Amino acid sequence: MKENGRKMQTASVTARNVSIPSYFYISGFSGIPHMRYYYIFLFFVYIITVLGNSCLIFVIIMDRNLHTPKYLAVFNLSLTDISVSTAVIPQLLDTFLLGNQLIPYGLCMSNMFSVLLFLAMQSLTLTILSFDRLAAICLPLRYHMIVTHKSMFVMIGASWIIGLLLASTAIVFLTRLSFCKLIVSINSFYCDHGPIYRSACNNNFPSSVIANLYPVILLGFPVAFIVFSYTCIAVTLFRITTPQDRQRATKTCTAHLILVAIFYVPITLTYAFWPFINTNTRIINLSLTTVLPPMLNPIIYTFMTEEFMVSVKRLLKRKFIFLSHK
Template sequence: MNQDFTENENISIPSYFYISGFSGILYMRYYYIFLFFVYIITVLGNSCLMLVIITDRNLHTPKYIAVFNLSLTDICESTAVISQQLDTFLFGNQLIPYGLCLCNMFSVLLFFTMQSLTLTILSFDRLVAICLPLRYCMIVTHRSILVIIGASWKLALLLAIIGPIFISRLSFCKVIVTVNSFYCDHGPIYRSACNNNFPSTVIANLFPAIIIGFPVFFIIFSYTCIAVTLFRITTPQDRQRATKTCTAHLILVAIFYVPITFTYAFWSFINTNTRIINLSLTYVLPPMLNPIIYTFMTEEFMVSVKRLLKSRFIFPSRK
């Protein structure tokens, strides 16, 4: 089908894409070693977080269903991004076949979008819990949160597949196209095309608004409402208790959105190599930090961890 499509539409597709990655940057072998440890911590941390949520029935709540989804997404997103970089470091494979490159683009877009949407879902959970506490159990149910997460996955799949589809309709003048990024990034690829790339340009400008802009707007709106509600709470103990429930999520939001917003806002003023490293850290650090933050910043999760450790290792059940 690709061959017929290429002949009929006079579209020339490259055999390979050359992922330049961190070529030309000094001492990058140490950065690759750093990425390896980041990936190990990410997989272990998020796997433990998911295991605790599955094991402890007290965490079988709508909020922790969303947290479980975030951990699953973190592992998948880190695998999609870091595996490509480690393959380059270990085996020197900077050439990636055309079809595999589009799959890599799809995977990164899918899981990055789901990270953003899941953080938005968690802000919705906090909004209802603090602003409408008496109606929380009616609004945020297991069924409703699963429906929202399912709809988010469908939206993420739709958004993620659009980029590769339009890339497949572009014609390239070279057999090997250089991609100035650390993975098969949509932007550098469509800008290398020979034919009209206007649809891809529209997508490149529209997607950040959908994937980052709308979630940030909703999160700011949510915490504005939360701040107003907290201001009306007269008891300092209640105000402190409500604030604690938002701390972990606010830290996750800051770690995820601030670096990437800064990078895109000052895109033209940042050196190419610096921009690539900044984006790389933006993709790999939040998934690693999420389980650490939830473990140490969420009291109910710490209680569950201590309970499980006590029951499994300190007082194991006797047969």
């Protein structure tokens, strides 16, 4: 046993004399009763998320009428929704439902990188969609000059670069931390950045800065821009004289506003009342705010966006005609 322990300890020290743990122990849902029902619920959430967003992507690809800059962003959001759910839910079910709570160091870092990247992409894509609505309603005559395929590709590309830089920076600073234990316990539902860097034995100040900077960049700035966008939109709508035009313009924003509320409100409230929420409740809240928006996004876009519903009906009609002539 002593010899094995020495081997593990030797394996956990890198060439830089940074001691890394062999495993992380994910303990987030431990001790909460009846959690198996929650895991079953998450399994169905994942299935609906993948099917719903895959259908949304399929319709956008198949219908040329949706090959617009706006739907490039919607396509990117659906792709991101599938990715973040895949990064979180299968690993969560494997960890807690199947009892594999010990996660190797490398797998934990890759899981964290994926979650940080795709959560960033969700927030930034919603911000891009708010810019699209701002241009469409406040500058309707110049909309097609401002929001082009090229400008949308640039904005989406820039958001991917920002997400990759933030996630990579967080991981790089974590790999420079030393840990006093071979197995480090994390009180979360995935390889969470905060509990990991706070468990380090050496100076974790750079990781602390990243932990505070991340929500400012990916929650503070986007929310501020979205509030600014909809303030400008509200002023413009107030100036529209005819009720029919005002209602038509409002309907184009409804789906995006609901998406914004579903994504930002729960996570903002959870962080705002963080000290007053029970640890188990906080972990469940965070898991729900991570997995529910990706499931609800395609449902909202399908039933609350008129042009998308028209495209779905057009594709179904085309399929019906094809089958009837077969």
